[in-house]
Amino acid sequence: MFNHKKTDIAVLGAGPVGLIAAHALADRNIDYVLFDREQRTNIHSYALALHPETLELLDSFGLAERILENSLQLPTVSIYEDDHPKATLDYTRLPLKYPFLTVISQGELEGILVDSLKKKSYKPLWNHRVRFIEEHADVLNIAVDRLSEGMTGYAVAHIETQIDKILDYQANYIIGADGHESVARRSAGIDFPEVSPSTDYAVFEFKTDAELPNEMRLIIKDNKTHVYWPLPNGHCRWSFQVDHGEASNHSRKKDHKFNPFNNSSPPLLDREQLDTFLAENAAWFKGSVEDLSWRMLVNFEHHLANSFGKDRIWLAGDSAHMTPHAGILSMNVGMREAVDLVDILSMSDTHLGRQKALADYNEQRLAEWQRLLDLDHHIYAVDQTARWALGHRNSLIGNIPASGETLSELLAQLHLIDAA
Template sequence: MFNKKTVDIAILGAGPAGLTAAHTLADKGMDFVLLDKEDKSHLNHQTIALHPETLELLDAINVVIPVLSQSTHLNRACLYDSHQKQRAVIDYSELTVKFPFIAVIDQDKLETILIDALKEKGYKPKWHHRARCIEQSDTNVAFTVDRLTEGMTGYAVAHMEMEIDKIFDYKANYVIAADGNHSLAREAAGIDYPEITRDLHYAVFELTTETSLPMEMRMIIEGDHTHAYWPMGPRRCRFSFQMNSESSDQDRGGSSPDLENTHLMALLKAHAPWFKAPIHDVTSRKLVHYQTHLADCFGNNRIWLAGDSAHMTPPTGMLSVNIGMHEAADLANRLSTAPNDDVRQFRLHAYNADRTGEWRRLLDIDHHIVGDDSTAKWLLRHRNNIIGNLPASGESLSAILKQLHLTDAA
C-alpha cells in the first residue's frame, strides 16, 4: 500500500507560481516533482494581468510567444476620482523594458500554456496528488501523498467523490510551497500568516458587449473604495466593484441581490457612468472576499514559500500572482545553482531577506513613498486605495511612481 519516493525538490501547487518553478528547474535539469491535489480540469478561470517584468520571466522560460498571442495588450492604466476626473496616468509604453505593456489573459489559458510547454520539456504535474503530514528535519522534508481517484458513492442518489487510490511516503531535500493561502507547508514550517489590512469585499462581473470598449485599465477611487475596469478584448471586460457588504461568494453564492443585473446596472451608473456599451452577456458574476496577508518570513530550514502561500493582496493590481511567479523562479534558481547544501541555505536566507524587503516596499509599510505636487498629494491622500493596487512591480515600479509624481525615498 505504501510506496517510498525520494526527490531533491518537491513543488506543492501547480498554479502559475508552481508551474514557473517547475519550468525553471526543468531548464536546469534538476530532480523535482510537481504535485497538486486538484485535476487539470480545475484550472482557475479568473482574469489576470501580467506585468512587463513577468512577461520577461515568461520569455526566459520560453513560453512568452503563446502568452502574447492569447492575451490583450494594454499600454495605459488611468486613475480616476469619484467625479470621474482623470487624476493620473501610467503609460507603460514609456518604460525601457522588452515588453512595455500589460498582458491581460484568462488564468486557465496561462496555466494551460505553462502545462503544455512543461510537457514538451519532458515533465508534467502529478494531478490528484494531495500532500499531508508534512514534517521537516535538519536534513529533509518528509510528507505523505495521497493519490486520489474518483469513486461513486450514495445509495438513493449516486454522486462522485474523491477516494484515496494509493499512498506514497516522500522525502525531499527541499519543498517549494506554492500551495496557496491555506498552505499546509507554511503551517508545517510554523510560519505565521497575519492579516495586515481590513477585509475587502468585491462584486466581480465579466461582460461581453455589442460595441468596442476603452482599451485601458481604469481604477476609480471613491473614498475608501477602489473599483477597477480591465478590458479583456475589444468587446469583453471585467469590473470589480468594492462593496460595503460583508457577503462573500461562499456565504451567499450566485443568488445574492448584489449580483443581479439590476444591481450591476446601478453599479455601472454610479461608478462607471462613462461605460455606455450595450451589454450582450454577463459571462461571470461572483462576490469575492479578500484579506491582505503577508507571511512573517518566506521560509525556514527546508520549506520555502512562493506566491499566495506567502502573501495575498487586493485584486486590482494583481501583485500576488505576478510577484509569486518571480519568487518561484528565484527560489528554483537559488536551489539549482548552488554547489552544496551550505550554499543553498545561505542563498535561501538571502531570499527571505530580499523578498521581505520587496514586499515592505510594494505595500509601502514604512511610508517611504512621498510627493509634493497636487497629483502626488491627491494620490497620497488615497494611499490605502492605491498602494498595493497599482499594476506595477519589479524594476519598473520606480519609473511608474515617477510617472505618478511620486518617489520612493527609502
C-alpha cells in the same frame, strides 16, 4: 505508508507559481515532482494580467509569443475620481522590453504553462494532495493522498473525492507554491498575519458591443475602489467594491470544473445590480451586457508571511502573500520568487552551500514586500497632484500593476517619491 519515492525538490501546487518553478527546474535538469490536489488547472481569469517583467521572464522560457497571441496588451492605467480621469500611468514611457500590461486569463496562462511543460516531458501530478510534511535530519518526508473520484450515495448519487492511496515521498527541499492555505507554510510553522483589512468585491465578466477602452481603469468613488479591465474578444471584467462582510471568507476557492449558472446567486450579483453598479460608477460605459459568463463575490484578504522559509521548506506566491487585487502582485512577483528559489537550489549541491543564499532570499523578499505594500510608509508627496494621490493611498497601494523599478517610475508619473 508504502511506495517510498525519492526526489530532490518537491513543488507543492501547480498554480502559475508552481508551474513556472517546474519549468525552471526542468530547464536546469533538476529532479523534481510537482503535486496538485486538483484534477486540472483553473478555468477562470482570476489574476488576469502579467507585468512587463513577468512577460520578459516568460520570454526566457520561450513562452512570450504564445502568450501575446492569446492576450490583449494595455499601454496605460487610468485613475478616475468619480467619472473624471485624474491621472494616467503610461508604461510606454518606460525603458521596458514589453512596455505594456498583458491581459490573459489565469486559466489560459496555466494551460500554456502545462502544455509547454508537457513538451519538455514533464507533467504535474494532479489529484495528489499533500497531507503533511515532516523534517527528519537531512530529509523531508511528505505524505501525499492520491485522490480519485467515485460515485457515492443511495437516494441521490453524487461524485465524491476519495483517497485511493497514501504515498510517501522523500525530498531534499520543498518549494511551497500551494496557495494561501499552504501546507508548506504551516508545516514550517510560519505565521501569516493580516497586514491590512480585507476588501469585498462583486466581480462580473461579460461580453459587450461597446468599443472597450484599451486600458485598465481604477475608479475611486467615495471610500471605494472599483476596477475595469478589457479582456480579449470583446469581453470585460468589472470589480465593484462592496461593503465589508458581503463576501464570505471562503470565497477564494477556485473553480476547476465548469459549473452552470444557477439562479440562487446573492442579490449583489443580480443583473439589475450590475446595471446599477455601472450607472453609478462608470457613466462613460454605454455598451450592452451579453453573455454574463462569470460573477462572484470575493473577499480579498491581505496577508504577508513573517518568513519566506525555514531550513528545507521555502515559499513563493500566495503561500507567502495575499495582496490587493488590482495590482496582480501576488502572482506576478510570486512567479519571479519561484524562479529565484530554483536558481538558489541549483547553485550548490550541499545544504550548507545553499543556506546563506536562502537566508538572503528571505531578507530580500521581506524587504521587497514591505516596499510593495508600503508597510513602512516610505512613499511621499511633493506637490498638489501627489498629495491627491497619497490621499487615496488605500486605493492605490498594491493596486498598481507593477513592481521594482517600474513601480517607482509609475509612482513618479503621479509625482510620488518612492524613498525605499
